Amino acid sequence: MDEPVGGLRRVPLRTVEVARESGYSVQQVRDLERLGVIPPATRSSNGYRSYTPLHVQALRAYRGLAGATGPVAARQLLAGLRTGTLAEAASAVGAVHVRLAREREEALDAQQALRAIQSEVDGHGYEPAGDAMTITQLAEALDVRPSTLRFWEQEGLVTPERVTSLQVRRYGPAAIGAARIVAALRGAGYGIPAVREIMTSLHRLDGLEKAALILHQRLGQIAARTVALLRAGADLAAVVTSVQEARPSSGD
Numbered sequence: 001m002d003e004p005v006g007g008l009r010r011v012p013l014r015t016v017e018v019a020r021e022s023g024y025s026v027q028q029v030r031d032l033e034r035l036g037v038i039p040p041a042t043r044s045s046n047g048y049r050s051y052t053p054l055h056v057q058a059l060r061a062y063r064g065l066a067g068a069t070g071p072v073a074a075r076q077l078l079a080g081l082r083t084g085t086l087a088e089a090a091s092a093v094g095a096v097h098v099r100l101a102r103e104r105e106e107a108l109d110a111q112q113a114l115r116a117i118q119s120e121v122d123g124h125g126y127e128p129a130g131d132a133m134t135i136t137q138l139a140e141a142l143d144v145r146p147s148t149l150r151f152w153e154q155e156g157l158v159t160p161e162r163v164t165s166l167q168v169r170r171y172g173p174a175a176i177g178a179a180r181i182v183a184a185l186r187g188a189g190y191g192i193p194a195v196r197e198i199m200t201s202l203h204r205l206d207g208l209e210k211a212a213l214i215l216h217q218r219l220g221q222i223a224a225r226t227v228a229l230l231r232a233g234a235d236l237a238a239v240v241t242s243v244q245e246a247r248p249s250s251g252d
Contacts, residue, residue, distance in 0.1 A: 064232020
């Protein structure tokens with residue numbers, strides 16, 4: 001008899017066992033197999049599916065990735081991990097960590113901009129620090145396209161300063177702060193009408209409190225997504241390692 005490995009028999013595993021160990025339902029296991037999240041199960045002569053512990057680890061990895069990046073991106077990433085090299089797999093997972101860190105930094109920058117507005121509302125006469133930026137510089141800082149900033153301008157969300165007869169846009173500290181808040185709100189999933197309402201209300205106490213709460217929740221969501229990715233780490237490593245071990249050596 002095969003010895004248990006990590007609480008699971010080596011082979012074979014029935015669908016119900018995979019479901020129990022991965023935390024998904026039997027139907028979800030079948031659906032995720034159909035979507036390519038896990039490799040196809042082998043079929044016995046009577047048609048029953050047969051899985052291995054690697055299928056369980058792939059499902060656990062998918063759960064963490066889906067929590068960190070969303071289900072569609074998680075499926076794409078897992079597919080890439082199974083076909084790419086070890087370096088490519090490590091780079092792909094590392095990119096998710098970098099993206100989450102960037103989102104956190106953007107939310108913190110938005111909080112700082114909000115504090116500057118709070119100081120102004122409180123009558124402290126606080127002027128946000130920083131130099132003016134061109135539209136290209138601000139777009140790069142926010143990781144958006146210049147066309148996005150122009151759209152926000154059209155929607156009345158961020159108002160740049162204009163210089164020269166060519167109407168070249170330059171954004172002062174106040175506009176940069178507003179753009180950071182808009183970027184964070186959009187990243188949190190708020191539509192343009194909701195963002196406009198929040199930005200319009202920022203010089204009122206209730207508007208400041210609402211924006212502060214949204215940014216606080218945003219940071220909490222990013223933290224939860226980061227933890228989900230960390231929890232998936234060991235299972236992701238197992239999936240990547242198994243793929244590399246299954247490949248023939250380049251020296252063969």
